[in-house]
Amino acid sequence: MKLRFISTISLFFLALFFIASCSGEGEAKNQSGDVKNDSSSVDSTKKAEDEKKEKESDLIPVEVTSIGMGDISNFILLSSNLETEIQADVYPRAQGVVEKILTEEGRYIAKDEVMLKLEAREYEIAVNKARVEYEKQLSIYNRQQVMFNEKLLSQEEFDQVKYTMESAKYTLEDAQLRLDYMSITSPISGWVGERLTKIGARVQPSDKLFSVVNKTQVIAVVYVPEKNINELKMNQPAIITSENLQGENFEARIKRISPVVDPSSGTFKVTVGVKNKGQILKPGMFVNVHLIIDTHENALLIPKTAVVYENEYMNVFVVRDSVANKIRLEPGFQDSEKIESLNDSLLPNDKVIVVGQAGMKDKTKVRIVAERENKIIAKSEEK
Numbered sequence: 001m002k003l004r005f006i007s008t009i010s011l012f013f014l015a016l017f018f019i020a021s022c023s024g025e026g027e028a029k030n031q032s033g034d035v036k037n038d039s040s041s042v043d044s045t046k047k048a049e050d051e052k053k054e055k056e057s058d059l060i061p062v063e064v065t066s067i068g069m070g071d072i073s074n075f076i077l078l079s080s081n082l083e084t085e086i087q088a089d090v091y092p093r094a095q096g097v098v099e100k101i102l103t104e105e106g107r108y109i110a111k112d113e114v115m116l117k118l119e120a121r122e123y124e125i126a127v128n129k130a131r132v133e134y135e136k137q138l139s140i141y142n143r144q145q146v147m148f149n150e151k152l153l154s155q156e157e158f159d160q161v162k163y164t165m166e167s168a169k170y171t172l173e174d175a176q177l178r179l180d181y182m183s184i185t186s187p188i189s190g191w192v193g194e195r196l197t198k199i200g201a202r203v204q205p206s207d208k209l210f211s212v213v214n215k216t217q218v219i220a221v222v223y224v225p226e227k228n229i230n231e232l233k234m235n236q237p238a239i240i241t242s243e244n245l246q247g248e249n250f251e252a253r254i255k256r257i258s259p260v261v262d263p264s265s266g267t268f269k270v271t272v273g274v275k276n277k278g279q280i281l282k283p284g285m286f287v288n289v290h291l292i293i294d295t296h297e298n299a300l301l302i303p304k305t306a307v308v309y310e311n312e313y314m315n316v317f318v319v320r321d322s323v324a325n326k327i328r329l330e331p332g333f334q335d336s337e338k339i340e341s342l343n344d345s346l347l348p349n350d351k352v353i354v355v356g357q358a359g360m361k362d363k364t365k366v367r368i369v370a371e372r373e374n375k376i377i378a379k380s381e382e383k
Contacts (some may be wrong), residue, residue, distance in 0.1 A: 059367035062356035064319055065374045066349050070301045072333045072340050075239070075290040076231075078222040082274070084283040086214035088188045090115065091205060094181040098201045103192055103210075111189045115210055116197070120182035127179050130172040134165075141165040190214035193283075218274045218281050219255065222289050223267035231293045232257060232270060239290040240274050240281070241336075251275045254291070296333055300341040303374065306352040307339065308360075314339070317353040317360055318346065319368060324353060326362035 096118030103115045141161050148158040194211040197203060220240060224232065232254060240250040251274075258269035272289055274281060281287070307329065308315045314329040332340030353360070354372060 059322065059365050060324075060356060060360065061369045062317075062319070062324070062353045062366045063370045063372055064351040064368055065303060065306070065354050065372040066351055067341075067346060068301060068374050069298050069348055070338075071295055071297050072299050072301060072335065072338060073290075073292045073295040074333045075292045075335070076224060076228055078224065078289045078291065080220040080222045080272075080287060080289055082218050082220055082281055082283050082285045082287055084190075084213045084215060085217035085219050085273070086188055086190065087193075087283075088186070088190075088212050089208050090184060090186065090210035090212060091208055092118065092181070092184055092203050093205060094118070094178060095202070095204050096120075096182060098197055098199050098203060101195070101197070101199060103195075105192050105195050107192050109186045109190065109192060109212065111187065112185050114183045114185050115192075116184040118182040118184070118203070120179055123175070123179040123182055127172070127175040130168070130175040134168040134172040137161075137165040137168040184209060186210075186212050188212055188214060213283055215276060215279045215281075215283065218276045218283065220252070220272045220274060220287060220289050222270050222272065222291075223262070223265065224270050224291070226261045226266050226268060228291075228293075229261070229268060232291060237292045238272050239292065240272070241288045241290070242281070242285060243288075244285070245280065248280065250277065250281060252289070290335075294333075296340060299332065300343075300346060300348065301338045302329065302341050302346075302352065303338055303354060304334075304336075305354045306357070308357055316346075317357045317364075319351045319353060319366060322365055322367065324357070324360055324362070324364045324366045326360075 098116060099119045100117040101115075102117070103109050103113075109115060141164075144153055144158055144161040147153040148155075190212045191214070192210055193213045195209070196211075197207070197209050203209065234254055234257065236254045238252040238254060240252050242248070252272045254270060255273040256269075256271040261268045270291070272291070302316060306316050308317070314331055316327055316329055317324040318327055319325075327343060327345055329339065329346075330342040332342050334340060351368070351371070353366070355370075356366070
């Protein structure tokens with residue numbers, strides 16, 4: 001009986017062990033299946049990403065900018081060297097030896113300010129002598145006037161005393177004037193452009209000592225072909241640019257127009273006054289003068305960096321749905337930065353390629369890697 005009970009217990013535990021083993025194998029199989037499923041999901045995601053990257057790598061990387069509206073002008077382009085409207089060369093009015101130089105090149109000097117002194121000792125002595133003589137004659141005149149009033153002096157004698165006194169007065173003024181000539185002053189306010197003498201130098205009235213220029217009023221003189229004579233008028237706007245001042249445009253206006261055409265060159269003289277903001281422009285600088293003859297407002301403007309030249313035609317590439325569409329440009333007015341578009345197929349805010357379009361074919365698939373600000377439109381809005 002006891003033996004039979006032990007056998008029953010043993011069979012029971014063996015059954016439990018067998019059930020546990022089967023359960024463990026099932027869970028292991030389930031876990032293994034889950035791992036395989038997870039691995040398969042990761043592989044498929046990675047594969048999709050790789051395919052996406054591969055497709056993107058097939059696209060041509062480009063940089064774009066947006067087309068915008070603005071003003072653009074038609075102009076006559078000419079070149080000139082700047083001049084100053086106010087300029088003076090300084091000469092001595094008398095000969096002498098330079099004693100002091102009171103200013104230098106590049107310094108500002110006011111009108112009538114002393115620039116240079118000549119040795120003036122002999123002129124100072126002459127003034128003192130003339131003053132003494134004048135005071136003497138004035139004293140005599142005052143005494144003789146009293147006598148004349150008392151009828152003790154004839155009219156002829158009194159007139160002679162008066163003339164002698166007045167002659168002494170003018171002699172004093174002449175001596176004082178000659179002394180003043182020893183101080184060389186500036187005839188205008190401005191900046192000293194040149195100093196052409198030294199201390200100790202003997203100068204004559206024909207010797208140029210200084211050149212003074214006023215940079216606030218700068219002009220450009222240009223010679224315009226006679227075919228344009230009816231397109232220009234007084235106060236017509238113009239723009240001044242310099243290759244040495246990139247990005248700077250200086251407002252200007254026509255000040256004078258010569259009514260005479262030079263028969264040898266077929267041109268007429270036009271003087272343009274420049275607003276020299278900050279006095280950046282210097283007399284003598286080489287500049288480009290844009291005489292504006294017409295302006296289109298709210299025009300569709302294309303930056304020149306977007307244009308691809310093909311023979312005599314201009315083309316631009318517009319990106320739509322990641323595809324570069326080649327469009328032949330119908331140009332209107334243009335300047336150094338932009339071109340007016342007359343195309344109906346181009347619209348404001350269209351994105352044109354500015355980097356990467358060289359050698360590109362129509363309908364090429366592209367990928368925009370950067371979008372540049374349209375600085376041309378920003379400048380137009382600032383104005």
